[in-house]
Every structure is written in structure tokens, then in C-alpha cells.
Amino acid sequence: MTIDLVLANGTVVTPSGVMEADILVSGEVIADIVPPGTGRGARMIDARGRIVLPGGVDAHVHFLIGFMGQRSVYDFYSGTVAALRGGNTTVIDFALQRRGRSMLDGLKHRRVQADRHVATDYGLHLIATDINPSSLAEVPALVEAGAASFKVYTVYEKEQLKVDDGPLHDLMRALGQAGGMLGLHAENASLIDHAIAKHLAAGEVAPRYHATSRPALAETEAVRRGLLLAEDAGCPLHIFHLNSGPALDAIEAAAARGQKASAETCTHYLALTAEKLDREDGHLYVMSPPLRDKATQDRMWQGVASGGFAAVTSDDASYSAEAKALGAESFDRIANGVPGVEHRLPLLYTLGVEAGRLTLPQLAYAWATGPATLFGLAPQKGSIALGADADLVLLDPETRRTMTPESHYGAIGYNPFDGMSLTGWPTLTVRRGQVAVEDGKFLGEPGQGRFLTRRLGAR
Numbered sequence: 001m002t003i004d005l006v007l008a009n010g011t012v013v014t015p016s017g018v019m020e021a022d023i024l025v026s027g028e029v030i031a032d033i034v035p036p037g038t039g040r041g042a043r044m045i046d047a048r049g050r051i052v053l054p055g056g057v058d059a060h061v062h063f064l065i066g067f068m069g070q071r072s073v074y075d076f077y078s079g080t081v082a083a084l085r086g087g088n089t090t091v092i093d094f095a096l097q098r099r100g101r102s103m104l105d106g107l108k109h110r111r112v113q114a115d116r117h118v119a120t121d122y123g124l125h126l127i128a129t130d131i132n133p134s135s136l137a138e139v140p141a142l143v144e145a146g147a148a149s150f151k152v153y154t155v156y157e158k159e160q161l162k163v164d165d166g167p168l169h170d171l172m173r174a175l176g177q178a179g180g181m182l183g184l185h186a187e188n189a190s191l192i193d194h195a196i197a198k199h200l201a202a203g204e205v206a207p208r209y210h211a212t213s214r215p216a217l218a219e220t221e222a223v224r225r226g227l228l229l230a231e232d233a234g235c236p237l238h239i240f241h242l243n244s245g246p247a248l249d250a251i252e253a254a255a256a257r258g259q260k261a262s263a264e265t266c267t268h269y270l271a272l273t274a275e276k277l278d279r280e281d282g283h284l285y286v287m288s289p290p291l292r293d294k295a296t297q298d299r300m301w302q303g304v305a306s307g308g309f310a311a312v313t314s315d316d317a318s319y320s321a322e323a324k325a326l327g328a329e330s331f332d333r334i335a336n337g338v339p340g341v342e343h344r345l346p347l348l349y350t351l352g353v354e355a356g357r358l359t360l361p362q363l364a365y366a367w368a369t370g371p372a373t374l375f376g377l378a379p380q381k382g383s384i385a386l387g388a389d390a391d392l393v394l395l396d397p398e399t400r401r402t403m404t405p406e407s408h409y410g411a412i413g414y415n416p417f418d419g420m421s422l423t424g425w426p427t428l429t430v431r432r433g434q435v436a437v438e439d440g441k442f443l444g445e446p447g448q449g450r451f452l453t454r455r456l457g458a459r
């Protein structure tokens with residue numbers, strides 16, 4: 001077997017441990033892992049002083065998206081280049097079923113938008129917005145096509161995304177039978193709409209009221225309701241972007257009882273708290289669920305360390321500073337979401353590992369192995385093992401840099417993590433055996449990424 005590439009003398013980290021080793025790559029896969037300094041191959045890369053992790057699996061990104069009247073800066077090309085620069089080799093985005101249309105059409109349309117442009121490998125979650133006998137009949141074909149994880153929104157009726165409990169329960173039954181999974185954006189719409197109306201009537205329009213109108217209660221109620229419905233329907237449940245202590249308690253308790261229940265939190269919840277909303281540029285920090293207090297943040301970190309969360313995702317939604325400012329005069333009109341696909345690793349490393357909240361193996365799990373396993377990509381993705389895809393990232397644990405609005409690839413115009421001094425920057429990203437980014441420079445071509453047909457059930 002020809003060895004094309006050797007990453008030599010690095011500190012190799014997986015969820016099961018840390019070791020000094022050489023990683024040998026042949027073609028697109030890992031061919032061998034040998035004692036440090038003993039590997040030989042056509043191209044040698046010195047990884048001394050570097051931490052070698054599985055390439056990141058960001059299971060929640062929104063590239064090329066329109067929402068609340070705004071468009072993301074990132075399309076499938078620029079977004080996946082930003083992802084690679086951040087050490088990610090796989091992302092999972094979303095295909096939208098428009099109301100009145102078929103789910104399979106939604107998947108087909110999204111693949112046309114993405115396939116020729118992606119620089120990372122990618123998968124798609126299917127966003128279901130119109131559940132009826134004919135769309136339910138498509139569920140087995142969608143699972144077969146590799147979009148086995150669905151997303152349903154319990155909020156956002158104005159944006160034509162919300163699904164009510166009855167149709168949701170029907171969809172859960174269909175997914176349970178077909179071997180799929182239901183992911184929820186879990187917030188109680190009635191509690192939130194009522195609170196928003198009260199704030200607006202009182203003239204309370206500042207960004208902070210976005211957070212007070214979406215309390216942890218609204219999230220926790222929807223998570224518990226989702227758990228009840230999913231358990232009855234026999235469907236695995238995943239909670240996207242969780243940021244409530246009691247909601248995490250509910251997921252952990254359900255999983256401990258044997259229910260197939262999982263959750264992810266996001267880097268912004270681990271790095272930021274609701275005080276940001278009181279700044280003059282507080283509108284930049286509007287996302288849903290909202291930023292909360294320090295105690296919630298501490299609980300989220302605990303969930304990452306314990307494995308209570310199967311993943312930490314970025315929920316990247318790259319509305320520009322200008323686009324976010326368009327809604328700044330009233331909190332209910334600000335496009336929800338922040339960018340972050342490029343900075344998940346230095347944030348997790350600095351605030352997690354360096355701060356003593358995470359071990360390196362725990363980082364590897366939240367960063368890559370956990371999401372790959374949950375979403376049907378393991379062991380091909382998220383592992384450093386013989387025969388796995390040679391998706392790898394080298395991380396520099398020494399160099400510190402301060403985040404600025406220019407730290408992002410592309411013109412987003414702000415950075416939610418502005419001013420933070422971070423270490424753990426990726427220096428080299430290998431995607432299926434090819435050096436795709438070195439020192440921030442993209443060395444590949446659009447369309448080199450592949451659509452991943454995911455099969456659930458490894459967990």
C-alpha cells in the first residue's frame with residue numbers, strides 16, 4: 001500500500017485517550033497508526049507540538065439561508081471554506097420542505113444548491129413544515145436517501161415553519177417505523193408569543209426583551225412535551241441548540257431510563273451570557289433560544305463534560321452586522337442567529353480544555369466523535385482509526401490571538417466573540433487525505449465535498 005501522507009510526532013486525541021503517534025494516510029483513508037517517528041510516506045508533515053484531532057463534525061449549520069427577511073453571508077462554498085479553516089471536515093445543513101410541497105423535492109432542491117459548491121463533506125437534516133398523508137408517505141424514502149434526521153420547529157409560525165403537536169406526533173410515528181430520528185427546535189410558542197405581545201404593548205422593544213420573552217420555562221416545557229410525544233411514538237428524539245438547565249435534566253433523565261433522547265448545545269451558549277444584550281450593539285446577540293445567565297452556562301459546560309450532550313454545534317447563521325441592525329429598533333424583528341462555524345475549536349479548547357472544564361478526550365467527543373456517532377456518520381467520520389476517512393485537524397495549543405470582526409472568513413462585519421483571547425487554533429485541515437487548509441489558506445476546489453448518506457442506529 002502506498003503511503004501518501006504522514007502526520008508525524010503529533011499528540012493524537014480521541015474520546016478513548018491521548019497518545020503520541022504517527023498517522024499514515026493512503027488515498028482517502030487512515031492506513032496505519034504507528035509509534036512516533038517511525039512512519040514514512042511520500043509527504044511528511046511534522047506535527048510536533050500539535051494536537052491531532054478528528055476533523056470537526058459540525059452537525060448544525062445554516063448556509064445559504066433566508067430567514068426573517070435576511071440572507072446569510074455564507075453560501076455553500078464560502079460557508080464550507082470557513083468550516084475547513086476552522087478544522088471541520090463535515091457539516092450537516094438543512095433541506096427545507098416548503099408548505100404545500102413535497103419533502104423529497106426539498107431534499108433534491110437543496111442538493112442542487114450544495115453539491116457542486118461544497119468544500120467539506122456534508123449531510124442534510126430535513127426540515128418538515130407540512131405533515132399530511134402524502135408527505136408522511138415520503139418518510140421511508142427520505143431515510144433511505146440518507147436524510148434520516150428531521151427537524152421540526154415548535155415556533156416561527158410567521159416564517160411558515162411551525163408544526164403543531166398532532167402532526168408532529170404523526171411524523172414521529174412515521175420516523176420511528178422507518179428508522180429515522182426527530183430533532184426539535186423546542187420552545188413553547190404560546191408562552192413566547194404572549195410575552196412578546198406584552199412587551200411590545202408596553203413599548204419594551206430593546207434586544208434584552210428578546211431573552212425575557214423566551215424564558216427557560218418555554219424551552220423546558222417544549223423539551224418535556226417532545227420527550228412525551230417521542231416516547232409514545234417510538235421515535236428517537238434530538239434537541240437542537242439546548243440552553244436550559246431543567247431541559248438538560250429532562251433529557252438526561254429520559255436517556256437514563258432508556259429512552260432514545262439526545263441533545264446538543266452551541267458554542268455561543270458556552271461562551272456568552274445575556275449581559276451582551278444590554279450593550280449598544282445588543283441586537284447582534286439575538287438568537288433563539290436566547291443567551292441566559294452564568295448558572296445556565298455552567299450547567300451547559302457540565303453537560304458537555306459528562307457526555308450528557310452528544311455534540312457542541314455552532315448553529316452558524318451568518319447574517320451580517322448590517323442585516324442584524326435592520327431589526328434593531330424592535331427585538332421581534334432582528335434576524336435570529338450568529339456566525340460561528342469557524343471558531344468552534346478555539347472556543348472549546350480555550351474555554352473548555354485550557355480553563356479546566358474539559359479533558360482532551362471530552363473535547364474530541366463533543367467536537368467530532370459524538371455528533372458523527374449520533375447522526376449516522378461513524379466510524380467513517382469522527383474517528384482516528386484504521387480504515388476511517390483521513391479527516392484530521394492539527395491544533396496549535398500555544399499561539400494566542402484576539403478575536404476581531406476580521407477573524408471570520410468573509411464579510412460578516414461583526415464577531416459575537418469579539419475581544420476574546422483564544423488559543424487552540426487549527427493550523428492544518430486534512431479532508432479525506434487531502435490537505436484542504438494550511439495556515440488559513442484554502443487549497444482545494446469547490447465541489448470536492450461529498451454528500452453523505454447517513455444511516456442512523458449506531459447509538
Ligand SMILES: [Zn+2]
Nearest residue numbers: 060062241315
Ligand atoms: Zn439552527
